[in-house]
């Protein structure tokens with residue numbers, strides 16, 4: 001399989017399978033939260049690009065929705081400095097606990113347990129910037145979420161997000177999905193609410209937000225082996241990723257996955273591409 005292959009018919013069937021699957025918030029664990037803190041280099045890399053686009057300023061008031069174990073929030077808090085503030089919101093208790101342990105003493109950074117459904121608790125027009133890094137594709141009612149974020153933004157405030165796209169799925173999907181196609185119910189390979197560029201344009205137009213940057217970006221990651229890739233998936237999907245390949249008893253399946261990944265091996269590790277939509281927009285003054 002050529003290294004540039006990103007989507008074929010198996011990839012599409014993974015997407016079709018992904019659409020109706022419910023996202024479980026009860027499948028996370030302390031081990032997965034710790035795994036995420038260790039393996040989230042890919043999200044941190046595109047998150048930094050998102051923060052660059054948002055050009056955070058010292059003294060700004062920022063909300064990070066779905067902060068995970070908060071490595072990106074910590075960097076954002078440093079950018080707004082002690083005169084600014086960063087509220088990091090996260091629904092998974094294990095991740096909030098870990099974030100608090102690792103970053104509870106960062107000036108201006110505070111954590112609350114909550115998610116997209118809780119935004120109505122917050123005072124309107126209080127944030128300069130709200131961002132969601134690799135979170136929107138987990139949320140079923142995305143338009144409502146963006147409307148809620150708009151309410152929280154000050155006039156002139158910005159929203160920024162990164163999300164997976166349906167037109168180009170992570171390169172691993174085309175590699176692994178054929179192995180898992182006849183094992184229904186084992187979990188997701190693709191986040192359930194991937195986001196298209198026309199959809200984003202429509203939301204921004206409907207909700208009176210002024211488009212900033214809207215980019216389709218390709219990232220390259222390296223994984224040391226199959227288990228590293230599976231750790232990244234399981235922890236990024238907070239326990240909702242297909243677990244078939246992680247089961248030690250599935251020896252043959254794991255060997256076949258390793259065989260399929262081998263052509264992608266480089267000196268740095270197994271090279272896989274992923275494709276994201278990065279968007280920023282502003283609430284008018």
Ligand SMILES: C[S@@+](CC[C@H](N)C(=O)[O-])C[C@H]1O[C@@H](n2cnc3c(N)ncnc32)[C@H](O)[C@@H]1O
Pocket residue numbers: 040043044047065066067068069070071072089090091092095114115116117132133134135138139236237238
């Ligand atoms: C891949 S992690 C990204 C974490 C973090 N933003 C980062 O950049 O490392 C996805 C996160 O989205 C969070 N999430 C999922 N659904 C959510 C929702 N409806 N509201 C808020 N966060 C949500 C998960 O709990 C998880 O921490």
